[in-house]
Amino acid sequence: MLSRVANSIYWMSRTLERAENVARFIDVNLNLMLDSEALDNNQWGPLVITSGDRALFEKHYGAPTKESVMRFLTFDQTNPNSILSCVFAARENARSIREIISSEMWEQANRFYMLVREAASNDTIFWNPHDFYTEVKLASHLFDGIADATLSHSEPWHFLRLGEMIERADKTSRILDVKYYFLLPTLQGVGSTIDGVQWAALLRSASSFEMYRKRHRRITPQRVANFLILDRHFPRSILFCVARAEESLRAITGTSHNFFSNQAEQRLGQLSSSLNYSKIEEIMASGLHEFLDSIQIRLNQVDDAVCETFFALPSIDSDRNERFQADQHQ
């Protein structure tokens, strides 16, 4: 397939996954605020850190409040990682590859964007935020389901999954990192009510509460970390995502297991092995934050290598290109 098309499909999928995760962060925080009188507005700060846009937020909004954080992460077009920006970018990418993806996928990307744009045009979500964020998550799931059921599982689909899995692994690591960082210092002894509620919220934001319960029942920080990093079956765990990403990458290149033919495969293979042979006790002992930080850096390196290997194109002055495109007619 065309390099440009592969690039678009990869980023379409990454940005939709990102939008979904932002909705998760916010939704779970909203729930948490309803549950607990012990929490104050400070709980909105970590959200901005999770999404990695703290500096931009502080520049425009100052102190984090419920409304300012929600606005920033949901509708702010100057924030490239807001839900609106992500869904817009995904739709633009989808539009540029409409002939590659199924028309059902395009329609869903289009509907998804309309849903968010419509919500951005009025303030009703601040009255009933839960419904909106649920709709966002569902719209993303629907897109995934449609893609799975209508797009041939060949090269485009593998680029789609590669983008989705790399993004999801990154977001799971960030959810865990930030929550862990903020939760631990305030621990009033493992097993207290507040603690239980908070860890449950963390699991919920990764849609993993029920699955975790089935597997581990009692909530302890170490087990939660183990579940979100190393579980082999839970579809949002880092190890699971990295393994699926590796499968797709190998399907694209046709390289067999334990070999590599380019830098993307090498880096992803290295990351996957180190996760496969890790134990949670060792991770905790040498510092969870440091470990998660290195995961994020390595995922970025994989992303760089994927771009370099498959998408690299000579750059074109984008402004000029846009004018040129608009000028052609008959």
Next chain:
Amino acid sequence: MDLSSYASEGVYDELVDASGNPRAGTKLLYELLGSMPPGELGRFQKAAEAALYRMGVTFTVYGDVQGLEKILPFDIIPRVIGGNEWSMIERGLKQRILALNLFLEDIYSDQKILTDKVIPEELIFSASAYRPQLRGLKVPQGIWCHVTGSDLVRDETGEFFVLEDNLRCPSGVSYVLENRHVLKRTFGAVFETSRIRSVDDYPNRLLEALEYLAPSGIESPTVVLLTPGVYNSAYFEHSFLAQQMGVELVEASDLLVSDGRVLMRTTQGPKRVDVIYRRIDDDFLDPLVFRPDSLLGIPGIMDVYRAGRVALANAPGTGVADDKAVYAYIPKIIDYYLKESPILKNVPTWLCSDPEDRAYVLAHLPELVVKTTNESGGYGMMIGPHSTKAEQDIFRERIQKNPRNYIAQNTLSLSRSPVLVNDHLEGRHVDLRPYNLFGKEIYVMPGGLTRVALRKNSLVVNSSQGGGTKDTWVLKD
């Protein structure tokens, strides 16, 4: 719905005759419209618009950072053309396209038609779309204008005239296909009984016409559609056609020339391209040939084209036959190359470059339509009867300053077709753009895009100027 108040009002109406009765081919449709409960058609219209929007059958509104798109305004009531009348149009268009292709072949080789003084040579050499770099070029299968979209109009007597030939890969065919798709859902019952000719195989025929151009010896040629990109107003169509044909949709940056071949950049390395259906203008094809200042396009592609190792559709340089001053000569062109008289007439045209014609035009500005010779899309024109004195003065000055750039035509009273306005029907002026393919043989799509001026009494049907579209039904005999 009560149709008794719908009347032709002295104009040729596509649905009813002068006494208000349905025309031969429109009876079924007329009865169906009449039998619909009030509001039903409006609901259909809304549902159809929602479907088009959801399918993304849209064009881009420039300068909107939100990437806002609009659906092309669409009217639910189809326009019907009888089988006999259609076969005349079909023969007329085939004749015209055949002659235009011979004309292009001649203009870019021996220029016999100029030597024989059928057309003044300065008219050709001064045409802005004439490309002298192409002299001597041999195009694949001798075909220049593979895809054309002729604009036809009817006058008050009901006779069809050709208004423009559009030989530079005209857009709009995707709307024909999507409009039909939507209408089939709405008027299913009429489709069952009316014997409406199908337009659905257009993408298939387009692909065949393109594959026909592939360099010889290539068994399964790689065809691509070259688009300016996602910001182009016709992007939806490019993507739609690529998808329907199952070919790659490429941008110029996806292509490169290497070792005398055109290649596209893929995730598995470079891949050879054999045929390019290009939807970008000549000027931006190859910066080495047409626009040295342009960084865009595919440097070197014209060399590969000349060497016969890649085919382009349409061929570069076809715009010269689109020049509105050259248009005036098309009856002579048909006569010169085919020794036939034109089946479809031209609209009588005055060339402002001709002193006598010019004098007539300047004396009759309030009655005539004045057009710029190398503009399309309804731009650069003045409709005399709808113009102010000030506008006429501007055009008078422009014509005197640069007569070669202007022509004038009689103001036609275009035929009308009913559109739904709130809960009743009103007549609006329409034209018709059938799409034609020149491959192994010439194919004229039975139907085409009926463009409708949605503003009351307006004669301008272009989508950029408040025009909409309708489905066009051509009946079998």
